[in-house]
Amino acid sequence: MPNIASILKAEISRVARKEMRAETEALKKASVAHRTSIAELRRQVGALEKELRRVTKGATRAAKGPDSEDEASAGTKRRFSATRLAAHRAKLGLSAAIYGQLVGVSGQTIYHWEQGKARPRAVQLESLAAVRDLGAREIAERLAAQ
CATH class of the missing domain: 1.20.5 (Single alpha-helices involved in coiled-coils or other helix-helix interfaces)
Structure with a gap:
């Protein structure tokens, strides 16, 4: 049970x-x-x-309305590449200090741009574009004039 x-x-x-x-x-x-x-x-x-x-x-x-009108009149917006800057400077065989004189900045600034520690402002981008359009002879003439 x-x-x-x-x-x-x-x-x-x-x-x-x-x-x-x-x-x-x-x-x-x-x-x-x-x-x-x-x-x-x-x-x-x-x-x-x-x-x-x-x-x-x-x-x-x-x-940034007024600034954008300046960009529109200047053409396209500029882009920046640190490696392209370093390659262009090496192609010309210039030191960072001399390249900086052409752009209107110091050599240390060029180094910082190339290493990616800093980026150029819009005005400096225009200066870089202007230097990039120059040939070796024109660069030599500018350096001789300075």
Whole structure:
């Protein structure tokens, strides 16, 4: 004959498992819903940050209105490459100090530009473009004149 205590213990254990299963299912559903809403909120935040960057970029361009007219009249916007600067200076066989005299800056500034530690301003980019368009003879004439 089975012991009543063991039957009661087994029944209590079965009911407890059933109740725990029901509670954990509800918690799992709530967890999935929360994760879904968190993912949606993250997507919204990302989209809003992207929109903010776009608007901020547009606002800074609008604030630079008079300067942009100067750029438009000057032609295209200048780009800078440190390796191209170093290659051009090496091609001409000039020291950084002499190349700096042509551009209107110090030799140390040329080194910093070539190493990527600094970037030239817009006016200096125009000077670099002007020097880049010069030939070896024209550079020699400019150096002799200085």
